[in-house]
Amino acid sequence: MNLKINNEYVLALVAVVLGLLAGGILMLVAKNNPIEGFIYLFRGGLMSLERIGNTLATATPLIFTGLSVAFAFRTGLFNIGAAGQMLIGGLCAIAIGLTFAWPKPLLLTVMLVAAMIGGGLWASLSGWLKAKFNVHEVVSTIMMNWIAYWTVYYVVPRYFKGDFMETESRRIPYEASLKVPWLTDLFNGSYINLGIFLAIIFVIIIAFILNRTTLGYELKAVGFNRHAAETAGINVNRSVILAMTIAGALAGLGGATFYVGYASNMQIGVLPSHGFDGIAVALLGANSPGGVLGAAVFFGLLHTGKGFMNAMTNIPPEIADTIIATIIYFSATSILIQRYWEKLKKKLGGAK
Amino acid sequence: MLSIILVIFPYAIAYTIPLLITALGGLHSERSGVVNIGLEGLMVIGMFTGALVISQLEMSFPGTAIWIGLLAAFIAGAVFSLLHAFACITLNANQVISGIAINMIAGALTTYLARNITGSGNIQIVHGLGRQNIPVLSDIPILGKLFFTMSYPTTWVVVGILIISWFILYRRPFGLRLRACGEHPHAADSAGINVYLMRYIAVMISGAFAGLGGAIVIVTYSGEFNGTAAGLGFLALAALIFGQWKPLGILGATLFFGFASTVANVSQVIPALAVIPGIILKTFPYIFTLIALVIFSKSTQAPRALGEPYDKGKR
Numbered sequence: 257m258n259l260k261i262n263n264e265y266v267l268a269l270v271a272v273v274l275g276l277l278a279g280g281i282l283m284l285v286a287k288n289n290p291i292e293g294f295i296y297l298f299r300g301g302l303m304s305l306e307r308i309g310n311t312l313a314t315a316t317p318l319i320f321t322g323l324s325v326a327f328a329f330r331t332g333l334f335n336i337g338a339a340g341q342m343l344i345g346g347l348c349a350i351a352i353g354l355t356f357a358w359p360k361p362l363l364l365t366v367m368l369v370a371a372m373i374g375g376g377l378w379a380s381l382s383g384w385l386k387a388k389f390n391v392h393e394v395v396s397t398i399m400m401n402w403i404a405y406w407t408v409y410y411v412v413p414r415y416f417k418g419d420f421m422e423t424e425s426r427r428i429p430y431e432a433s434l435k436v437p438w439l440t441d442l443f444n445g446s447y448i449n450l451g452i453f454l455a456i457i458f459v460i461i462i463a464f465i466l467n468r469t470t471l472g473y474e475l476k477a478v479g480f481n482r483h484a485a486e487t488a489g490i491n492v493n494r495s496v497i498l499a500m501t502i503a504g505a506l507a508g509l510g511g512a513t514f515y516v517g518y519a520s521n522m523q524i525g526v527l528p529s530h531g532f533d534g535i536a537v538a539l540l541g542a543n544s545p546g547g548v549l550g551a552a553v554f555f556g557l558l559h560t561g562k563g564f565m566n567a568m569t570n571i572p573p574e575i576a577d578t579i580i581a582t583i584i585y586f587s588a589t590s591i592l593i594q595r596y597w598e599k600l601k602k603k604l605g606g607a608k
Numbered sequence: 609m610l611s612i613i614l615v616i617f618p619y620a621i622a623y624t625i626p627l628l629i630t631a632l633g634g635l636h637s638e639r640s641g642v643v644n645i646g647l648e649g650l651m652v653i654g655m656f657t658g659a660l661v662i663s664q665l666e667m668s669f670p671g672t673a674i675w676i677g678l679l680a681a682f683i684a685g686a687v688f689s690l691l692h693a694f695a696c697i698t699l700n701a702n703q704v705i706s707g708i709a710i711n712m713i714a715g716a717l718t719t720y721l722a723r724n725i726t727g728s729g730n731i732q733i734v735h736g737l738g739r740q741n742i743p744v745l746s747d748i749p750i751l752g753k754l755f756f757t758m759s760y761p762t763t764w765v766v767v768g769i770l771i772i773s774w775f776i777l778y779r780r781p782f783g784l785r786l787r788a789c790g791e792h793p794h795a796a797d798s799a800g801i802n803v804y805l806m807r808y809i810a811v812m813i814s815g816a817f818a819g820l821g822g823a824i825v826i827v828t829y830s831g832e833f834n835g836t837a838a839g840l841g842f843l844a845l846a847a848l849i850f851g852q853w854k855p856l857g858i859l860g861a862t863l864f865f866g867f868a869s870t871v872a873n874v875s876q877v878i879p880a881l882a883v884i885p886g887i888i889l890k891t892f893p894y895i896f897t898l899i900a901l902v903i904f905s906k907s908t909q910a911p912r913a914l915g916e917p918y919d920k921g922k923r
Binding site for chain 2 (some may be wrong): 282285286334336385389390391394395396398399400401402403405406407409410411527532535536539572574575577578580581582584585587588589591592
């Protein structure tokens with residue numbers, strides 16, 4: 257039997273199992289029955305239409321940040337600035353939503369386009385620094401994350417201060433929200449919003465760009481081998497900037513789906529966790545758009561179920577974050593799993 | 609103006625010191641060739657351990673509890689960084705992804721444990737470290753007032769570590785070997801240096817220093833663990849890059865960043881400082897780091913083999 261384990265999906269699955277196992281051990285540490293804990297965790301994300309809606313709503317920004325990171329990965333770039341791009345995208349959307357009183361379809365369209373442009377331009381700076389000055393995008397996107405964090409920290413209270421709280425913006429009006437009554441009613445009052453459809457559309461668009469267009473081919477070629485791509489006549493600098501811009505636009509849209517979809521205002525002093533969670537989503541989804549969709553829904557499930565689990569047992573809700581973090585670690589160290597598999601195969605082969 | 613400087617100076621120093629020690633930790637790791645963006649998470653580990661140990665011991669050992677807590681944080685940081693070292697050095701994993709995992713695990717795990725221990729996600733300590741005047745030196749005009757009056761003992765510990773680090777990195781064989789591993793690991797290997805071991809030691813030093821940095825935050829100005837280092841670890845990373853991977857550069861960068869942040873933080877209380885908008889003061893460390901990267905892009909002082917896993921068989 258010549259079964260190879262370099263199948264990325266198998267490795268991702270092993271990482272998930274190990275992550276859940278680590279979560280189980282932690283539940284034991286907290287003197288709880290892990291099986292019971294997991295049952296509540298999954299029931300909390302699935303047991304009613306409302307909760308399924310919440311799972312999808314929680315997954316929506318993760319789909320976007322996951323797509324953003326995965327798209328950048330495929331083009332040879334590491335975008336760890338999705339959190340900052342999300343903040344800027346969300347800020348652009350909130351700013352327009354709070355400023356203009358237009359009919360809902362027009363307002364939402366403009367807000368979403370603004371979020372894409374905001375996130376895209378924010379990230380394009382990192383792409384430009386990489387192309388022009390060879391500044392590593394990991395470092396520049398980290399810096400851009402914190403520049404975005406402090407920008408929101410000072411801009412929101414100054415121009416969009418909430419009525420009661422200094423630390424958040426005003427609530428957006430109904431016209432500016434991605435939530436629509438028919439969808440909310442369909443899922444019995446959940447947070448679900450139009451963002452989920454947008455996310456699915458973009459999963460398809462990104463898959464199409466990557467697999468079916470010259471642009472996608474060129475970007476991937478640059479990702480595989482920069483020098484070979486250059487020799488083949490591809491404008492590498494343009495590709496790097498373009499890839500970063502698209503990744504940023506995706507994260508910016510994710511910001512819109514979070515701040516004007518899932519939430520209804522913007523809080524300051526928080527770097528959204530979706531940026532780093534997006535890296536986990538991309539890794540787990542093997543950097544393919546379809547995989548990202550699945551991984552994001554799975555993480556959405558964990559995040560939605562943790563509250564219910566916490567209410568039914570006394571397991572702290574951070575268990576979900578710990579599981580996700582452990583999954584990233586095991587994705588990064590998947591070579592270990594590969595090595596063990598090879599050893600196991602040799603043993604089995606020797607026994608024959 | 610001088611009086612304002614005298615007022616904010618102790619705060620600025622208090623804010624600078626954890627940054628300095630954490631960035632120094634990062635220096636060791638990155639000089640040996642291992643990227644460590646897990647500094648933020650390692651600080652959180654130090655904050656958690658420090659706050660936990662001190663809150664448990666301070667009733668029975670009022671004075672010494674703080675120092676035991678700092679030591680515990682130092683050790684906990686070193687132990688936790690083994691996760692990063694194992695992934696990056698033994699398994700040749702992607703160092704950036706591993707660092708991100710470290711950050712996420714640290715934040716989630718410590719809050720999880722804190723909730724189990726205290727019920728809330730926070731751990732408070734009752735007594736922080738006291739400020740002291742250094743005898744004789746504090747009587748020097750101006751300088752004495754600035755540096756030797758009302759300073760935390762931890763400040764002097766960190767300054768001591770800075771001097772020792774510089775001495776070891778640049779004046780002892782160990783430091784030369786460590787830096788060689790980050791510049792050209794194959795050459796270092798053929799000179800008989802165990803690259804894997806050196807990198808393990810360097811990453812553990814970074815963990816220990818970052819852990820200490822986190823605990824210093826707890827015992828000086830914060831007093832409470834709440835599951836996050838609020839970006840201090842990333843600011844330390846920026847200082848490491850802005851300081852071009854050199855101890856004195858890092859000292860300058862952290863002082864610079866520490867002052868900017870302090871001015872931004874106190875400008876609401878001291879109107880004279882409000883001339884520069886907070887957004888500029890808070891974002892400028894990151895903007896300056898980006899500018900520095902552009903300026904030094906042709907002549908960067910970054911270790912040559914930074915981020916490259918060492919593979920013995922590859923030539």
